[in-house]
Amino acid sequence: MNHTRKSWWGAPRTITNTIENRKISWLELFSDLVYVVIIHSFVENLSEHFTLFGFVTFWVLFLFFFNTWTNMVLYFDLHGKANLRNTCFALLQIVAVAITATYTTDAFAGHYTGFILAYSFNQLIYMYLYFKTMVADPLHATTTRPFLIAYIVGEIIFIGSIWAPSLLWQQGLIVLSLLIFISTVMAENHNFDVEFKRRGIPFELNSAILERYGLFTMIVLGESLAGIIEHMTAEHTELADYTHFTAALVCIIGTWMIYYTLMDEREVTASHYWPISLFRGIHRFLIACLTLQSFFISQTYETGKPIYYTGLIIVTALVLLALLALTRPQLYNVHPLSSPKLWATSGTIVLMLLTLLMPVFVGLALTDVALLTLGIWSWTTQV
Template identity: 75%
Template structure:
């Protein structure tokens, strides 16, 4: 009878207790839903603060939220189990992220206290979860203890910034805290190398994690579609509006085709931990650029301004650059992108940048044709 409550509540899975061919759980899918609203909030608030401060705020907020998402993805993959404990803390974390997201407009307006308190509560949840993994698996302290120490220091600076009277200093402390949070794992790559080699853990990103990244990408592309459909619902009075709508749809479709044909069935392995961290960092940059693409697509079809169009071209080109960085290096790719595809993508990036000088919708139409052509060509080669 004494063991029944423990089994009912459950314990974290040890890092060596891997699950072969792990599939994404319904709980993980549910936890990703909140980011649909968060991405939409980013785009909406950026449109209201279309200036340098707005873009800096976007990047800071994106990195804060994506860091939370990454930590929970890794926790699910390394320590998650199908038990009540995992469900309970996941739901609490979803609620905490949702509450934190309500302060997004305040941050864009220059008010940070509510966001700091809500985000800190969210951080404490998975800091506690990782602490429990270290207690359940003492050997895991090699990597978990430095991680928790770094996060504790970052949290102390983050919360202390609330009482700083100078706004610039407060913003500086927030950015420093973010840098600590983002660099905590990368800074201890040597610890991960030691633990993984000692415990014979492969340096890889399994298919479940890659699928989570793909699903997050789908969320962002969905926001792009929502933005142009929302505009079309309000402005569907002329044939020109429908033409612009189709051009915007083609841009999203081409981006989708290229991403999923290049990333599908990709195997990410390395001989050390830092290339795995690098791959995750590049993917984070790619998703941020896709979010900005969503913003600029909506702005371009609404205003037709050159500045919006050029912003769209730049972030779309950066998406392709990030895809090249994800699929080309032998550092972490078992099957690097062939040289012919690299040349085509590189050529497309160059032509896209040249087209910044073209009339807005003519240039966007040509870019759409290039994206769709490469997407279809890559799909044919893969199949």
């Protein structure tokens, strides 16, 4: 009877049972869709809370949600199977993330209880999933047990913050729990080294994971496009509006071209686990900056104010710096970025920063030229 139950419900795939040339499943693609709404919510709430507190809240919420996304991406890649069990829990997690997202506006307003409870339910889902991988594969306890212990401690602090004596204390406890959640895997580098070497698992990010990062990046760029199109269709009809719209659009296109040209066919492998963790951390920072770029592009286009343009240039420069950090080091790149592309990207960053001395839309036009030139040149040399 037990064998029959497992045959239709399924069990998690063991970490050594790798899938060669794994393709992203339709279930994974569907699970990413909920983040379209989350990214849009971030941009909208930043528009309403353009303050230091608003930006801190953005970073905190972004890291919470992206941590969930990362954990589920790794679970799919290491333990996922095309069975009923995996499908049911993936769909349940989508529902949990969607419910959590409904409390984003409350969190920006300084009300955290709903977000804490919803996010905790979401975390319990994949904590349970990782626990079951340890049960099915006892050798995996080397890395899974410390992971679960750290998350239990973080959850106790996180949920306990509901009863904090003051708002400041609550915010401090929330940030402390977040630091535990996002640092757990990095802190476990030695355990991963031990398990991976003992079991002959390569230290690498396969093409499926890299493609998931690329798809998330596409979601953020899609939000950038949606933002400027929404502003354009609302009330803008003059020639200058179309000119500014085009300038904002070209900025997005240039960013897209540079990212996908530099990241295309990238092979990420290392001799230890910590460079792999570092690569994922840098990519997380890059996607956060792209989300901020979406906000600043729409606000620059809508208002033309220098403060928004300054923010746009700074975060776009940070995106390019993050791309250099992802593609240049031999620490995890099989084929590091060439020196000419390194200098060309660095020169583009310098030129963009110089445009801060110019009128907003003149500077944006020059930034567009710089980004497009770098993107087209990188693509032609790669082809």
